[in-house]
Amino acid sequence: MTLRIGTRGSALALAQAGTVAAKLGAELVVIESEGDRSDAPLADLGGAGVFAAALREALLAGEVDAVVHSYKDLPTAPLPGLAIAAVPKRADARDALCASAGRDLDGLPAGARVGTGSPRRRAQLLRRRPDLEVVDIRGNVDTRLGRLDAADPERRLDAVVLAAAGLDRLGRNEVVTEWLSLTSWPTAPAQGALAVETRVGDERSVSKLEHRPSRMTAEAERGVLARLEAGCAAPLGVSAIFEDGLLFLSARVYAPDGSEHLTASHALYPEDSRDPGGELAERVADELLAAGAADLAPLGGARP
């Protein structure tokens, strides 16, 4: 029997799930979700979890054998009966600036209009360039890039910030005018990583895709989100790296207007811990909370 892999129908989701299906010799099944059908703000639909919900329903109902998520869009709470059976080798975790006229962030004119729907990216943009006008946008990657050369001046933007991994998977690297370094611009937990989910007991059907270091860094980053009890709208940037046997995790919480931020970083040798990602995330999150992260930014439910 051919393995059936469920995916959202967006160009990005199809590209991501397509690589997974190809490696497994599996068949793709497109599942439409409320998040894809509606233009309503994500928060009104129940947060980023709406993208995952329809896929998970189809998996639980046995309509497909596995589903592929952007790991960063998956809520941190596990769903009973389902398991993240594989985390494939992670792509670029960085954000990318896509600006008109080939400009980088420092080269944008004063008061330039830059689009993003992410409170983290808004705070990071304002921290680097307090003069920018950050415009709230959403929609798929092509819609967002379309704002760069929109004919209507009210819609036109000077730049947008997107995940480098998504642009790469769509073959759109040529629009990037600056890759933002993770040290000064940490990104969303698990950005650039995929999560392949199966029903509990079926994990082996996809386990050849598993890449341990990618799971470890993604789990460490998501652990910070979980420990801070933060939602997808929290102005939080994280970056984990596994290098020379050492797992390193850094997290930064921003004031929404970018005026202040707090950073915490820790490292450990994974073989010294039963749950390296969780343990590291706990240290980093506790340090952020002790330093007053919850007073600096709305971490939980509050959405703009």
Ligand SMILES: NCc1[nH]cc(CCC(=O)O)c1CC(=O)O
């Ligand atoms: N929030 C939407 C989303 N979910 C995953 C990606 C990109 C791919 C990835 O991070 O794995 C994007 C687009 C973006 O943030 O630019």
